[in-house]
Amino acid sequence: MKKQTYIYRSFERFWHWSQALLIFFLMLTGFEIHSSYKLMGFQNAVKWHNMAAWAFLVLIIFAIFWHFVTGEWKQYIPTSKFVKEQFRYYISGIFKGAPHPTKKTRYNKLNPLQRLIYLGLKLLVIPVQVLSGFIYMYYIYPNNPIHSSMGTIAVIHTIGAFTLILFVIAHVYLTTTGETVFTSIKAMLTGWEVVDVDEKEEHIKHMKDAVEKSVAGYYRLDKNGIFTDVNAAWLKMFGYKNKDEVIGKHYSIVREEKYMNRLDELVANVLKGNKIIGIPAIRKNKDGSSGKHILSANPITEGGEITGLEGFVLDINESDDYSQHMYDAVRNSRAGYYRLNSDGYFEDVNKAWLELYKYEDKKDVIGKHYSFSRCEEDLKNLDDIFKRVTVNGETISSIIATRKCKDGTKGKHLLSANPVYKQDKIIGMEGFILNLPEEK
Amino acid sequence: MKYMKSKYDFYKLLATFIFIMLPWLFALIYNVYYKKDPYQAKIMVQNYNTDTLTGADHSKFKELQKDFKSPQEVTETCLSCHNNRGKEFMHTEHFQWLKKDSIPGRGNFEMGKRNILNNFCIGINSNEQLCSMCHAGYGYGNKNFDFTNQDNEDCLICHDNTGTYKKSNPCAGPNLPGAGNPSPGVNLSAVAQHVGFPKRNNCLSCHGVGGGGNNVKHGDLEMALNKCTRDIDVHMASKDAKDNNMSCQKCHRTTNHNIKGELAMVSSSPKNGISCVDCHTDHPHTDKLLNNHFRQVACQTCHIPTYAKVNPTKIYWDWSSAGKLKNGKTLQYEKEITADDTICKSGDYILAEDLPNLKSRDNFENVKLEYNGKHGTAVFANNLKPEYIWSNGYFDHQFISDKITDTIHPLILNKPFGSYKDNRYPSDKKHPSKIIPVKIMRGKQIYDKGNMNLIQPKLAGKIKGSGAYWVDFDWQASASEGMKYLNLPYSGKYSFIETESIWPINHMVSPKEKSLTCEECHSHNSRLAALTGFYLPGRDRSVIVDKGGVILIILALIAVLIHAIIRIINRKKTTH
Incomplete structure (x- = not known):
């Protein structure tokens, strides 16, 4: 994806063009001092060369400061990746209209060849020129510590000058290899250029913005359950004022003791690699009051290892009818709860379940295989569901099923089922059933 | 594609460029309009005074109102009042033609005109009758002259302010007095009544005519300096009322008749030397770079771009070609020469353009070859560019007793001790070697092939058969007479050797613009092409x-x- 982007900031452009001007001027006067031609006279050439040298030194100091303050120096970290490709592009690919082997982005302005060459320029050629130049300038003063090597210094300075000319030739020519001949020069003048936008980078940026500005509370825990990040919405929801009050603390601060087990389970579950897409929860706020929210959680993986979890919390407040109903439906409905072990034997049922199946006592159910709750013709469906859940680990949200009651009558209900984990092993299946009234 | 996002961006761009260009503009304006032009800057001078007192009017003194029978009588009269000056002057080089000096690495020597040979008229010994024309004394006709007799001092040659006092040239005609006596026509009492501080003319009457004629020897000292423009010499200029019109003593400061100043040909150290710095300081320019x-x-290197600005000076003297006669008279001719003329008539031939003095010359105007049977071949030129050497003011000398070890290369009669290395690590901290402009006099002169030393020939004389070369034209006789006079051995085998002598150029300072x-x-x-061993930008x-x-x-x-x-090409292919 390409986008008009502001890639060269004001100072950068000021620095670049001043440097270009100074190098050109130093070249012009320097080679006159070298007696390569006659232009303004030796005396003037020396005077201007020295003056430009001081200007250059000042500019360099500013530029070094700027590079470190803005972190732009990182643009020059050399890389061996794609150097060959870049080189091959310039000597063959460019003729065939091949695309640039590397993408130019705001965060990666320089191709690997540029990185290498510019770094060499900044760390070797320019320092050598500045150093040898100033030694040259002050060499004739009496009592100088460097003796009898004026020629060496001058020759080094000359070699540096030739190197810079070669650089300028290549540099100026390569500016024409952009989108159009003048694209790169225009970009260096205005600061704006159409460059690649790193989609992942952009996405991360957007997400980050979204999280920061979201009404949803965001949290992040490390694998020990310690908070590493929360956003403003989270703080507001939980009644905290400052991130520091939360970060570094264990998640137990946000639950009453009675709900702790559920959260422990949830965390353990997610750290195993599962995702929780929204379950209702009751939180403990900072001031001890409680509130309801829907919670999501997913593991954070770094380098193939789970290092923590993160997710969102959505507040459920009284005025939010929809979420309130959802919550109530789950909590207070006459939904029957069941739990089977991995072999299909009942481990637990609730009162509502017993009512729906017209049993009086749990004892009549627990320990029996689920096949007793179905007629012959419906059993196949349940076998299928049980297999999907316990073997494949699927979660089944709502399926219409027909039950066989104690007295032999039949009834219809909506069935949900999800696997029960112990560590990373499925040890059973559990779920709810909601009675479907008889059609009239 | 839209580059300017808004007007704001355009202004930002404009501001950036103004920021880039502004310092340049300032620097330019500063340099062009505000920085002092180095030529406009006032020249700072220190330790310089002009005399406010006028001297005593000697015409009023009774002692001088008489007819002097002899020059010695004048001196006696002078010393009757200036009674300590005689003793004082007696010890100076101007009278003794000898002084104590030390040559680095060789020790102390007595040296001066009395014992040093050059490659002009070679040496004074046995030729004193003629040479003492420039001796500040009377009667120095041979080596037995009494250098302790105050009456033999010649006060007038330096102190005559009339300009009429002249010493006799014994070679100019028959029966003329020699040995430093005044010319027959000089009115001694008139001169004696008009004495005063020496004027430029007094000094130049000897120092401007060394080597046998005006400007022959030094090249930067000649009679034209008596009245010249600033272009010739900024210090001595006197044509315009605003000109400095400085006397010699303004720089050659004198106390008790000791006149400061050293000449490389007859000195070996800068002990009694003078320097531009005495008045101009060691940082006389407004430009730091120049001061560096x-x-x-x-100073002379840049400020004396050419010497012999008016009259030509002799740059080459080949004695070996002397002796040609025509109809019993010495052969004499003069001609203008060009770059590819040969200038040597005997022995090796060389092209005029190969003379180092002439090498850097743009044109060959005013280059003259002069042949005289008495002297041999000489080359004269004016407006010469100096040659340059490293000098710390110390010079070695080829004394007549010193052995000649190399006959292939020119023998340097006063070899300089200066070098680039001595500039870096000076042997004499007060006098580090510097690049100075010099006139290098080249020529061929007689030497003893058997004993391998220079020969003092007898040149001047009037009597045939005396061995004087200018009468007999016989080098053998001339050499043996000259060496006998000095009580030095002569092997009887003579030949000619190429020699060089070095004459630092210190006068004819040009105006700063030039x-x-x-x-x-x-x-x-x-x-400075000849000076190697260091990097010159x-x-x-x-x-x-x-x-x-x-x-x-x-x-x-x-x-x-x-x-x-x-x-x-490929783009065209793909678009078609």
């Missing part, structure tokens, strides 16, 4: 680096060109 040259470059520009030295066509370069650099630039340009052409 002080450590390596003598001093050397940087390019005169800092260029491939450098005046603008003159020197590494040939490998320069050639390699240019080749690489050409290759880079070719590569870019080819690359661009292929790109253009």
